[in-house]
Amino acid sequence: MSYQDFTERMSKIADVNYSIAVLHWDKEVNLPPKGAQHRSQQIATLSGISHEMFTDPEFGKMLDDLSEKNGLDELQRKNVALIRKDYNKQKKYPTSFVIELSKTTSESYHAWVKAKKAKDYSLFREALGKLVKLKRQETEIVGYEDHPYDALVDEFEPGAKTKDLAELFADVREKLVVFVNKLKEKSQVNADFLYKNYPSGKQWDYGLKVLAQMGYDFDAGRQDVSPHPFTTNFSPNDVRVTTRIDENDLGNMIWSCIHEGGHALYEQGLPTEQYGLPLGSYLSLGIHESQSRLWENNVGRSLAYWKANYANLQSVFPENLGNVELLDFYKAINRVEPNLIRTEGDELHYHFHILIRFEIEKGLIEGSLEVDDLDQVWNQKYRDYMGVEVPNDSKGILQDIHWSHGSIGYFPTYSLGSFYAAQFYAQAEKEIPGLASQIESGDSSQLLTWLQQNIHQHGRRYTAEELCRKITGESLNFDYFMKYVESKYAGIYN
Amino acid sequence: MSYQDFTERMSKIADVNYSIAVLHWDKEVNLPPKGAQHRSQQIATLSGISHEMFTDPEFGKMLDDLSEKNGLDELQRKNVALIRKDYNKQKKYPTSFVIELSKTTSESYHAWVKAKKAKDYSLFREALGKLVKLKRQETEIVGYEDHPYDALVDEFEPGAKTKDLAELFADVREKLVVFVNKLKEKSQVNADFLYKNYPSGKQWDYGLKVLAQMGYDFDAGRQDVSPHPFTTNFSPNDVRVTTRIDENDLGNMIWSCIHEGGHALYEQGLPTEQYGLPLGSYLSLGIHESQSRLWENNVGRSLAYWKANYANLQSVFPENLGNVELLDFYKAINRVEPNLIRTEGDELHYHFHILIRFEIEKGLIEGSLEVDDLDQVWNQKYRDYMGVEVPNDSKGILQDIHWSHGSIGYFPTYSLGSFYAAQFYAQAEKEIPGLASQIESGDSSQLLTWLQQNIHQHGRRYTAEELCRKITGESLNFDYFMKYVESKYAGIYN
Numbered sequence: 001m002s003y004q005d006f007t008e009r010m011s012k013i014a015d016v017n018y019s020i021a022v023l024h025w026d027k028e029v030n031l032p033p034k035g036a037q038h039r040s041q042q043i044a045t046l047s048g049i050s051h052e053m054f055t056d057p058e059f060g061k062m063l064d065d066l067s068e069k070n071g072l073d074e075l076q077r078k079n080v081a082l083i084r085k086d087y088n089k090q091k092k093y094p095t096s097f098v099i100e101l102s103k104t105t106s107e108s109y110h111a112w113v114k115a116k117k118a119k120d121y122s123l124f125r126e127a128l129g130k131l132v133k134l135k136r137q138e139t140e141i142v143g144y145e146d147h148p149y150d151a152l153v154d155e156f157e158p159g160a161k162t163k164d165l166a167e168l169f170a171d172v173r174e175k176l177v178v179f180v181n182k183l184k185e186k187s188q189v190n191a192d193f194l195y196k197n198y199p200s201g202k203q204w205d206y207g208l209k210v211l212a213q214m215g216y217d218f219d220a221g222r223q224d225v226s227p228h229p230f231t232t233n234f235s236p237n238d239v240r241v242t243t244r245i246d247e248n249d250l251g252n253m254i255w256s257c258i259h260e261g262g263h264a265l266y267e268q269g270l271p272t273e274q275y276g277l278p279l280g281s282y283l284s285l286g287i288h289e290s291q292s293r294l295w296e297n298n299v300g301r302s303l304a305y306w307k308a309n310y311a312n313l314q315s316v317f318p319e320n321l322g323n324v325e326l327l328d329f330y331k332a333i334n335r336v337e338p339n340l341i342r343t344e345g346d347e348l349h350y351h352f353h354i355l356i357r358f359e360i361e362k363g364l365i366e367g368s369l370e371v372d373d374l375d376q377v378w379n380q381k382y383r384d385y386m387g388v389e390v391p392n393d394s395k396g397i398l399q400d401i402h403w404s405h406g407s408i409g410y411f412p413t414y415s416l417g418s419f420y421a422a423q424f425y426a427q428a429e430k431e432i433p434g435l436a437s438q439i440e441s442g443d444s445s446q447l448l449t450w451l452q453q454n455i456h457q458h459g460r461r462y463t464a465e466e467l468c469r470k471i472t473g474e475s476l477n478f479d480y481f482m483k484y485v486e487s488k489y490a491g492i493y494n
Numbered sequence: 495m496s497y498q499d500f501t502e503r504m505s506k507i508a509d510v511n512y513s514i515a516v517l518h519w520d521k522e523v524n525l526p527p528k529g530a531q532h533r534s535q536q537i538a539t540l541s542g543i544s545h546e547m548f549t550d551p552e553f554g555k556m557l558d559d560l561s562e563k564n565g566l567d568e569l570q571r572k573n574v575a576l577i578r579k580d581y582n583k584q585k586k587y588p589t590s591f592v593i594e595l596s597k598t599t600s601e602s603y604h605a606w607v608k609a610k611k612a613k614d615y616s617l618f619r620e621a622l623g624k625l626v627k628l629k630r631q632e633t634e635i636v637g638y639e640d641h642p643y644d645a646l647v648d649e650f651e652p653g654a655k656t657k658d659l660a661e662l663f664a665d666v667r668e669k670l671v672v673f674v675n676k677l678k679e680k681s682q683v684n685a686d687f688l689y690k691n692y693p694s695g696k697q698w699d700y701g702l703k704v705l706a707q708m709g710y711d712f713d714a715g716r717q718d719v720s721p722h723p724f725t726t727n728f729s730p731n732d733v734r735v736t737t738r739i740d741e742n743d744l745g746n747m748i749w750s751c752i753h754e755g756g757h758a759l760y761e762q763g764l765p766t767e768q769y770g771l772p773l774g775s776y777l778s779l780g781i782h783e784s785q786s787r788l789w790e791n792n793v794g795r796s797l798a799y800w801k802a803n804y805a806n807l808q809s810v811f812p813e814n815l816g817n818v819e820l821l822d823f824y825k826a827i828n829r830v831e832p833n834l835i836r837t838e839g840d841e842l843h844y845h846f847h848i849l850i851r852f853e854i855e856k857g858l859i860e861g862s863l864e865v866d867d868l869d870q871v872w873n874q875k876y877r878d879y880m881g882v883e884v885p886n887d888s889k890g891i892l893q894d895i896h897w898s899h900g901s902i903g904y905f906p907t908y909s910l911g912s913f914y915a916a917q918f919y920a921q922a923e924k925e926i927p928g929l930a931s932q933i934e935s936g937d938s939s940q941l942l943t944w945l946q947q948n949i950h951q952h953g954r955r956y957t958a959e960e961l962c963r964k965i966t967g968e969s970l971n972f973d974y975f976m977k978y979v980e981s982k983y984a985g986i987y988n
Contacts, residue, residue: 015539018532019513026516034714035732038512038769042728045509049543220528234536238529275532 001062003069003076007277009059010083014276016050018234025240028226055090063087075279075461082278082460092141101138104130105406112404119394121375128403129371132364135408139365149365152409156285157416159463162362164476165412168419171478172355177385179485180348183336184387186493191332196320198250206316207243207257213309214261214295215448216241217268229256231263231292235275239267250317251333255296262295263288265448269456278460285410287464289417290424291451297347297418298425298484299439299447303330303491308442331492338386340395348485349386351418356381357400357411365408420468422481424455427472495556497563497570501771503553504577508770510544512728519734522720549584557581569773569955576772576954586635595632598624599900606898613888615869622897623865626858629902633859643859646903650779651910653957656856658970659906662913665972666849671879673979674842677830678881680987685826690814692744700810701737701751707803708755708789709942710735711762723750725757725786729769733761744811745827749790756789757782759942763950772954779904781958783911784918785945791841791912792919792978793933793941797824797985802936825986832880834889842979843880845912850875851894851905859902914962916975918949921966 023043031039053059063084066072072080108127115123139148147162154160204225211223221233226242233239241260246252266288274280282288299305303326306313310329314321321329336346342353360377363369369377378397379390390396402410429435432446439447454471468476517537525533547553557578560566566574602621609617633642641656648654698719705717715727720736727733735754740746760782768774776782793799797820800807804823808815815823830840836847854871857863863871872891873884884890896904923929926940933941948965962970 011535012539015536016543019517019536019540022517022520022536023513026520030716032713032715032732034711035728038729038731041505042509042513042516045506046513049510217528219526221526222524234529235532237532238526 001066003066003072003080006062006066006080006083009053009062010079010276012276013050013053016046016053020046020050021232021234025232025234028228028230029224029242051090054087060087060091078461079274079277079279089142092143094141097134097137097141101134101406104134105404108406109401109404112398112401116394116398119392119398121393121397124398124404125371125374128374131403131406132371132408135406136365136367147362147366149362149409152361152365153412154409156407156410157413157464158284159465160284160286160412160416165358166362168415168476168478169355169358169412171482172351172415173385175478175482176348176351176485177355179482179489180336180352181387183348183489183493188337189331189335189492190328191335193320193324193329194250194332195248197247198253198317198320200245200247202316203245203247203250203253206313207245207253209312210254210257211241211261211264213442214258214265214444216261216264220268221264223257229260231260231267233264233267236268236270236272236280239264250320255300258300259292259296262292265295265451266291266456269452270459271457274459280459283455283458283460283462283467284464285413286416286420287455287467289413290420291417291455293418294421294425294451298421299444301334301347302439302488303327304436304439306330306333307440334488334492336489336493338388340382340386340388340390341399347418348489351415352385354411354415356385358415361408361411416464416476419476419478419481420464422484423468423472423477424451426480426484495560497560497566497574500556500560500574500577503547503556504573505770507544507547510540510547514540514544515726515728519726522722522724523718523736545584548581554581554585572955573768573771573773583636586637588635591628591631591635595628595900598628599898602900603895603898606892606895610888610892613886613892615887615891618892618898619865619868622868625897625900626865626902629900630859630861641856641860643856643903646855646859647906648903650901650904651907651958652778653959654778654780654906654910659852660856662909662970662972663849663852663906665976666845666909667879669972669976670842670845670979671849673976673983674830674846675881677842677983677987682831683825683829683986684822685829687814687818687823688744688826689742690744691741692747692811692814694739694741696810697739697741697744697747700807701739701747703806704748704751705735705755705758707936708752708759708938710755710758714762715758717751723754725754725761727758727761730762730764730766730774733758744814749794752794753786753790756786759789759945760785760950763946764953765951768953774953777949777952777954777956777961778958779907780910780914781949781961783908784914785911785949787912788915788919788945792915793938795828795841796933796982797821798930798933800824800827801934828982828986830983830987832882834876834880834882834884835893841912842983845909846879848905848909850879852909855902855905910958910970913970913972913975914958916978917962917966917971918945920974920978 020043023039023046027036027039027043063080066080067077067084104127108124108131111124111127115121135152136148139151142151142154144151149162150160153162153165208223212218220237221239221241224240224242225245227244229241229243231239231241241257241264243253243256243260266282270280270282272280306326306329310326314324324332334347336348338349338352339345342350342357345353356378359381360369360374364371364374375393375397382388382390382396402408428447428450432438432450435447438444455467458467462470465475468474514537517533517540521530521533521537557574560574561571561578598621602618602625605618605621609615629646630642633645636645636648638645643656644654647656647659702717706712714731715733715735718734718736719739721738723735723737725733725735735751735758737747737750737754760776764774764776766774800820800823804820808818818826828841830842832843832846833839836844836851839847850872853875854863854868858865858868869887869891876882876884876890896902922941922944926932926944929941932938949961952961956964959969962968
């Protein structure tokens with residue numbers, strides 16, 4: 001097989017995968033209710049075709065041949081090596097296991113839906129138990145050197161190790177939790193004005209302007225509305241975002257636009273000529289999230305950003321914000337408060353939510369925890385770290401869909417995203433002279449260029465660890481996040 | 495192979511084909527400009543996969559086995575027989591021919607775009623010549639009994655014969671053209687008020703109500719806007735229509751909604767349990783068009799329909815229609831006038847456009863016409879039948895995209911649609927007591943039920959000829975159309 005045969009094959013597989021992405025996007029944005037059943041079936045069929053194309057033994061042989069071939073340049077070798085690794089991992093799964101897992105996740109999803117509605121963990125317990133058993137089995141199938149949880153995390157954050165995550169979350173527990181508890185002693189900031197009535201048409205128009213200002217290319221994407229905001233892409237030239245509009249919660253729309261916009265800028269910045277290849281793909285969920293979080297928090301919740309934009313926002317909503325000072329607005333959008341639901345968590349408590357899920361997942365996979373009284377374990381952790389009482393399982397252990405999908409090892413990437421974002425942003429501040437004053441004047445173009453050059457254009461060329469070292473000179477270091485947090489929140493809570 | 499294996503296989507092929515339809519729909523409705531190239535590639539890849547799945551020799555053997563199998567019921571035998579026929583037809587095409595045709599249509603499309611822009615047929619002539627040569631070759635590959643054009647028409651209107659079409663279009667020439675020429679002596683009706691300013695938001699809302707009133711199920715579909723209105727479907731439970739809104743032309747939106755709504759009701763009425771099978775598919779383009787035309791013209795341009803709906807339309811647009819009497823509105827929407835552009839043709843002249851294309855296509859395929867001076871032939875026919883002078887090729891021979899796509903044999907189905915519609919509607923009037931007064935009171939539910947029971951539910955169970963006989967007791971008969979036309983236009987033009 002020539003390298004060209006390889007890229008053509010990968011391109012065809014990508015065509016199928018991106019078609020699946022179109023079907024999913026349409027499902028979330030447009031699908032009439034009766035269309036759901038056939039749409040699921042259509043997605044399943046294309047997924048089967050894509051899987052067959054990728055795991056074709058003939059393709060495996062081609063990859064072996066190609067990886068021994070001379071004459072490939074470094075980037076080509078990288079593409080082949082990464083695909084070969086993916087291929088070999090895929091081939092480890094016995095068909096019987098894949099079928100069993102697919103059946104179990106489907107059952108478990110339905111059990112979760114029912115249990116969540118009934119606010120009763122006991123309806124989900126058995127299905128979750130089956131799933132955990134299978135995921136433990138999966139760690140043996142995939143293999144690991146150090147900790148079985150490594151095998152699961154690798155799916156979402158290639159190369160990440162449980163050992164390092166455990167250290168990171170120990171920091172969260174020891175530094176962040178302690179810091180946030182100190183904030184509780186301070187007087188709370190007022191944010192009531194964010195929850196007045198904000199007409200949805202005006203919100204929509206404002207959100208489009210936010211995206212345009214970030215540098216999101218509307219000729220290579222579009223925004224729509226969906227119940228849960230998300231970003232998807234069908235090539236770097238068609239990257240779509242969605243937002244949600246709540247007429248009684250302005251922040252919901254603004255930061256979902258900025259967050260998804262950050263994801264989208266990453267996808268729009270991937271090299272088009274590497275379509276379907278690892279070097280044309282995002283690196284990991286953690287790095288993806290670093291881009292959304294960097295824009296959402298480091299930029300979008302900064303005083304500098306709102307110095308540039310607040311007057312305009314006031315002019316769009318004069319009834320609600322006309323009498324609110326910039327500094328009061330800034331404090332309100334950074335209000336810190338313990339809460340029950342992860343997706344509604346503030347910038348700091350968010351990581352408490354992830355900490356709890358990480359501890360539980362790690363325990364389940366290594367066998368130090370079982371599903372039996374997991375609701376009690378959950379509630380106790382929320383008491384210990386967050387200081388809140390979980391009123392029912394729907395607002396507790398059943399709140400997230402991930403486990404019911406069999407996605408164990410996914411949650412830590414959310415925190416990784418914020419921690420990488422802090423470290424990258426600190427570096428960008430060093431390397432871009434006058435970044436703060438650019439942001440203050442509404443110009444984030446140099447920041448975007450910096451992100452494109454340092455992160456986006458590389459695709460999967462480096463591991464997250466390598467990329468982080470290459471950009472910042474060191475591995476992921478939680479101190480950057482803590483420094484950012486301390487300096488920012490000292491200003492807000494004195 | 496069991497019948498279940500067969501349906502599962504067909505269902506998977508349908509999943510891929512409907513996925514392609516989603517990609518197309520999204521392309522027309524949503525695609526950002528830069529996304530076009532990869533989208534075309536994604537569609538091409540899925541089309542290749544679908545073609546491979548359908549033409550797999552192993553599948554052919556399965557079909558042979560299955561068609562000899564006992565124990566299938568009549569409907570099952572029908573499904574197998576129709577697919578076997580499709581399969582055998584597909585297999586006749588040598589790969590080299592398919593590649594050549596695909597290359598030529600692609601070139602010819604680009605030549606057409608260029609020529610249309612330059613208003614110069616000579617830039618399209620060579621490409622069209624090549625295409626015609628290939629289409630003549632195709633008639634030999636596919637085979638035919640009587641006339642080579644039969645082989646091409648069969649793709650769009652299975653079983654239709656050139657001989658019958660020639661008779662039909664002789665009727666158009668001798669009866670319809672003569673009738674319309676008599677109308678020219680009458681005084682023209684005024685339609686100016688239809689071209690005042692009609693705000694697009696109000697038009698949009700009105701269009702949705704039109705669809706709802708027809709019985710279009712919004713839980714199994716949705717309407718969007720696109721440059722060229724169309725209907726597509728991803729199952730009978732997800733049938734989508736689009737419309738076009740011109741603020742200075744109310745009729746454009748109203749009758750595109752009703753027309754596409756008619757197509758959509760057909761698709762929504764196909765049996766879901768026959769998903770992916772011939773009995774779950776529309777019968778032919780002519781029958782499809784009969785449904786859109788029946789709603790658009792026999793219902794939607796009737797006095798009865800507007801007796802039910804005109805007051806409401808007036809209340810939506812009081813500035814423009816408040817002082818226009820129902821009868822004047824009715825006359826305006828049925829105004830007859832020679833014109834150059836097929837898609838803008840009125841209910842009667844429309845068939846002159848098709849007559850001209852039929853005569854040219856038939857001539858090109860049988861060899862009595864060549865592409866050399868085809869623009870002159872075109873212009874002469876417009877002079878002869880329509881009494882108009884073609885000012886340039888862009889408004890003449892280059893106006894339609896179809897030939898550049900290699901779609902020769904498609905145009906006649908448009909006229910067949912109207913003629914079937916007239917015959918079916920005459921029958922419906924006989925069988926549904928009080929149909930006219932139901933329409934006058936805004937209730938078309940019995941008509942829809944009649945169409946569902948007589949046409950929609952059967953899919954491809956009968957040929958168009960069989961279906962027409964089954965419903966009306968006779969073959970397609972042009973007299974029904976003429977009778978409808980004469981009685982309606984006598985009222986409008988005295």
